Amino acid sequence: MIQDTVWAVSIVLMGLLAIVFAWVAAGADETLADYGPPIAAAYRLRTWLFAAAMIVLVAANYRSLEALPYVSRSSPPPAGPMQRVDVSAEQWAWTITPSSFSVGQTAEFHVSSKDVNHGFALYDPGMRIVAQTQAMPGYVNVLRYTFKEPGTYQVLCLEYCGVEHHDMKTEINVAAH
Ligand SMILES: [Cu+2]
DSSP states (O other), X not given: OHHHHHHHHHHHHHHHHHHHHHHHHHHHHHHHGGGHHHHHHHHHHHHHHHHHHHHHHHHHHHHHHXXXXXXXXXXXXXXXXXXXXXXXXXXXXXXXXXXEEETTOEEEEXXXXXXXXXXXXXXXXXXXXXXXXXXXXXXXXXXXXXXXXXXXXXXXXXXXXXXXXXGOEEEEEEEOO
């Protein structure tokens, strides 16, 4: 019932808004006639800025996507030993098996969730994020990471998943060798 009312009110308001838009658009030509040259100059500048932004963004994406640690069909197998790691997320905890590694070892995380979407994020001992993927119910995301330095790594949830989301964390230990 309330849905129908909201729907009807929305339709009326959207209709009114459309009429206002049409009215403004119809009167736009005459109002703007005096400002022709400055508008043309501004549009030319905007076109150049847009082109420059596109070049920068495409280049930045190309450079940064290369470094993503995701496993793709074309990913070569890692040089060192690889350890399969099962990661299960649930409100509000991580179960990571195994959770101890050594430097040079590559972990192949198989990440899934028992309930809602969570964000699996791996932080190195300096709390710099080094790898991340989604933990989704009914789906396994595979992520490889080669541990480069010893210490205590943190796994934090990066996707808001409920009242204790902030406390959804665990540790991974990486030994020197
Ligand atoms: Cu969360």
